Amino acid sequence: MVTAVETVKELAANAESQQELTDGFHLVIDALKLNGIETIYGVPGIPITDLGRLAQANGMRVISFRHEQNAGNAAAIAGFLTKKPGICLTVSAPGFLNGLTALAHATTNCWPMILISGSSEREVVDLMQGDYEEMDQLAIAKPLCKAAYRVLHAEDIGIGVARAIRAAVSGRPGGVYLDLPAKLFSQVLEASKGTESLVKVIDAAPAQIPGPDAVKRAIDVLKGAKKPLIILGKGAAYAQADAEVRTFVEKSGIPFLPMSMAKGLLPDNHPQSAGAARSTALLESDVVVLVGARLNWLLSHGKGKQWGPKGSKKFIQIDIEPKEMDSNIEIAAPLVGDIGSVLNELNKAIDGKWQAPPADWVKTINDKKEQNIAKMASKLGKNSSPMDFHSALGALKQVIKERPDAILVNEGANTLDLARGIIDMYKPRKRLDVGTWGVMGVGMGSAIAAAVETGLPVLAVEGDSAFGFSGMEVETICRYQLPVTIVIFNNNGIYRGIDKDPTGRDPGTTVFVPDARYDKMMEAFGGKGYYATSPDELKRMVDEAMNSKKPALINAVIDPEAGSESGNIGNLNPQSVVGKKKA
Numbered sequence: 001m002v003t004a005v006e007t008v009k010e011l012a013a014n015a016e017s018q019q020e021l022t023d024g025f026h027l028v029i030d031a032l033k034l035n036g037i038e039t040i041y042g043v044p045g046i047p048i049t050d051l052g053r054l055a056q057a058n059g060m061r062v063i064s065f066r067h068e069q070n071a072g073n074a075a076a077i078a079g080f081l082t083k084k085p086g087i088c089l090t091v092s093a094p095g096f097l098n099g100l101t102a103l104a105h106a107t108t109n110c111w112p113m114i115l116i117s118g119s120s121e122r123e124v125v126d127l128m129q130g131d132y133e134e135m136d137q138l139a140i141a142k143p144l145c146k147a148a149y150r151v152l153h154a155e156d157i158g159i160g161v162a163r164a165i166r167a168a169v170s171g172r173p174g175g176v177y178l179d180l181p182a183k184l185f186s187q188v189l190e191a192s193k194g195t196e197s198l199v200k201v202i203d204a205a206p207a208q209i210p211g212p213d214a215v216k217r218a219i220d221v222l223k224g225a226k227k228p229l230i231i232l233g234k235g236a237a238y239a240q241a242d243a244e245v246r247t248f249v250e251k252s253g254i255p256f257l258p259m260s261m262a263k264g265l266l267p268d269n270h271p272q273s274a275g276a277a278r279s280t281a282l283l284e285s286d287v288v289v290l291v292g293a294r295l296n297w298l299l300s301h302g303k304g305k306q307w308g309p310k311g312s313k314k315f316i317q318i319d320i321e322p323k324e325m326d327s328n329i330e331i332a333a334p335l336v337g338d339i340g341s342v343l344n345e346l347n348k349a350i351d352g353k354w355q356a357p358p359a360d361w362v363k364t365i366n367d368k369k370e371q372n373i374a375k376m377a378s379k380l381g382k383n384s385s386p387m388d389f390h391s392a393l394g395a396l397k398q399v400i401k402e403r404p405d406a407i408l409v410n411e412g413a414n415t416l417d418l419a420r421g422i423i424d425m426y427k428p429r430k431r432l433d434v435g436t437w438g439v440m441g442v443g444m445g446s447a448i449a450a451a452v453e454t455g456l457p458v459l460a461v462e463g464d465s466a467f468g469f470s471g472m473e474v475e476t477i478c479r480y481q482l483p484v485t486i487v488i489f490n491n492n493g494i495y496r497g498i499d500k501d502p503t504g505r506d507p508g509t510t511v512f513v514p515d516a517r518y519d520k521m522m523e524a525f526g527g528k529g530y531y532a533t534s535p536d537e538l539k540r541m542v543d544e545a546m547n548s549k550k551p552a553l554i555n556a557v558i559d560p561e562a563g564s565e566s567g568n569i570g571n572l573n574p575q576s577v578v579g580k581k582k583a
C-alpha cells in the first residue's frame with residue numbers, strides 16, 4: 001500500500017526531475033528573452049498555440065491578432081521603432097503565407113523583423129505525403145527576406161534564434177524567416193543542456209565608421225556646393241542618431257527635405273526645413289546629401305525632369321549598404337557606414353570652419369516655402385460640411401500640434417498624400433505610414449505596435465479603403481484596451497465614391513456601400529464610435545477620444561466628390577487610352 005508520505009515524496013521527486021528538463025517551447029522563449037525580446041505579435045493555432053500561452057506565462061507580452069498579415073505589419077513597425085527585431089508568430093502554411101507579405105514589406109523597408117512559423121514535419125513534407133498544412137516554407141520564404149533558417153533539433157534553437165536576430169539587425173536591417181517544425185517544440189532535453197545551448201547576441205549591429213578618405217571626399221564635394229540640400233530618409237529615423245542629424249543640419253546650415261517617415265526628425269516648422277518647397281529643392285540644388293534615403297521611385301531615381309538636366313547635380317550618399325551606391329545614378333561621394341557614425345565624422349570635419357550656404361539659395365527655398373504654405377493655409381481653415389480632405393486634415397493638423405508626442409499612423413491614397421504635407425510632425429519616429437511599397441493595410445498593425453511599444457497615444461488617419469484591409473483588428477485594439485484613435489476618411493470609395501458601372505449591372509469598381517457606419521464597427525467591440533460631419537466636430541471628437549486614452553473610431557464624412565486618383569505615383573498609375581469612352 002502506498003502511504004500519503006510516499007505519494008508526497010514521489011510528487012516532489014517528479015517535480016524536481018521536471019524542473020531539470022526543458023523542451024523546444026521553453027527554449028524558444030528563453031532564447032528570445034535572453035536577447036531582450038519581450039513582445040510577440042501573432043495568431044495562435046497549430047502548432048504554436050502553446051508557445052504563445054507559455055510565452056505569456058513567462059512574462060512576455062503576446063498580442064494575438066485576427067489575421068497574420070496585421071501581426072506581421074505590427075512586428076515590422078516594432079522593428080522600425082525599437083531597432084530590435086519585431087517578432088511575428090504564425091501557424092504553418094496558410095498562416096505563414098499570410099505573414100509573408102509583412103516580412104517582404106519589412107525587408108523592402110530595411111526594418112528588422114523575424115517571422116517565426118510552425119511547420120509540418122520534414123520527413124513527410126519532403127516526400128510530399130500530404131501532411132497537415134504541408135509546405136516547404138523555408139524555400140518559399142527565402143527570396144522574400146534577408147535570411148531564412150530552419151531548426152530541426154531543440155538543442156539548436158539558441159543558435160537559430162541568435163542567427164535570426166543578428167541577420168535581422170546587422171548591416172542593412174531586414175526580415176528573417178525562422179522555420180520551426182512542430183516536432184521540435186515537444187523535444188525534451190535536460191534543462192542545463194538547454195541553457196548551455198542558448199546564445200546571447202553580442203553587439204548585434206556593430207558601428208560601421210567610414211574611412212577618412214571617404215569623409216574627405218564628401219566634404220570636398222560639399223564645400224564646392226552653391227545650392228546644397230540634405231534629404232533625410234526613414235533610414236535616418238531608424239538609426240536613432242537624432243542628435244547627430246540635428247547637429248549636421250544646424251551646423252552646416254543646409255536646407256533639409258524629410259521623406260515621409262523622416263518627418264519630425266527635425267520639426268517640420270524648423271527654419272531650415274525645405275519640406276514645403278520640395279520641387280524647387282530637388283530641381284535647383286547642386287549637391288544633395290542623402291542621409292538614409294534611397295534614390296528609388298520616391299525620389300524619381302535621382303534623374304529626370306524633377307531633378308533637372310543630366311550632370312547638374314552631385315550626390316553624397318550615406319548608407320550602411322555599399323550596394324546601394326550607384327543604384328540609379330553616379331554617387332560622387334559614397335559614405336558607407338551607419339548613420340550615427342558617418343554623421344559624427346562629418347560633424348567633426350565641419351566643426352568651427354564651415355561657411356553657411358549662399359544666402360540667395362536659402363532665400364529661394366524660403367520664398368517658395370512661404371508661397372506653398374500660404375496656398376495651403378487658404379484651403380485648411382474652412383468649417384465645411386460635408387468635409388473635404390483639406391478641411392478635415394486642417395483639424396487633425398491642430399490635434400498633432402497640440403500633442404507632438406502622439407504617434408500618427410497614416411495610410412490611404414488622398415488621405416495619405418495630403419496628410420503627409422498638411423500634418424506637421426515635431427518629433428522623430430512619430431509618423432508611421434505605408435513605406436517603400438505604399439502598402440495599403442499596414443494601418444491597424446502599425447497602430448497596435450506603436451501603442452504597445454511606446455505606450456503613447458496613437459492617431460490612425462485612414463482612408464476608408466485602406467482601413468478595410470486590416471479593419472477587423474479594431475477588436476484587437478479593444479481587447480487590449482489600447483490608446484488608439486482611428487479616424488476614417490469616408491468618401492464612399494477608393495479615391496472617390498462616385499464611380500458607376502457603365503452597364504448599370506454592378507456597383508462601380510472603386511465604390512463602397514455609401515455612408516457605411518464604421519463607427520458602429522468599433523462599438524460592436526466595446527470601443528467608442530463617433531460620427532463627424534464638420535471639421536469643428538472632428539476636432540472636438542478626436543480631442544475627446546485621445547484624452548480618454550481608450551479605443552475610439554471616428555467616422556469622418558468626406559464629400560464623395562472630393563479626392564482624385566492617386567497622382568503621386570506618376571507614370572506608375574497608367575490610364576487606359578482605349579475603350580473607356582465606349583464603355
Ligand SMILES: CC(C)(COP(=O)(O)OP(=O)(O)OC[C@H]1O[C@@H](n2cnc3c(N)ncnc32)[C@H](O)[C@@H]1OP(=O)(O)O)[C@@H](O)C(=O)NCCC(=O)NCCSC(=O)C(=O)O
Pocket residue numbers: 260275276277278279280297298299372373374376412413416417420421422434435437438439440566568569
Ligand atoms: C512620391 C512622393 C515622395 C513625392 O510626391 P510629391 O507630390 O512630389 O511631393 P509631396 O506630396 O511631398 O508634396 C506635394 C507638394 O506639397 C508641398 N508641401 C509639402 N509640405 C507642405 C506644407 N506643409 N505646406 C505647403 N506645401 C507643402 C510640396 O512642396 C509639394 O509642392 P511643390 O514643391 O510645389 O511641388 C510622395 O508623393 C509619396 O511619398 N508618395 C507615396 C504615395 C504612396 O505610397 N501611395 C500609396 C498608394 S495608394 C494605392 O495603392 C493606390 O492609389 O493605388
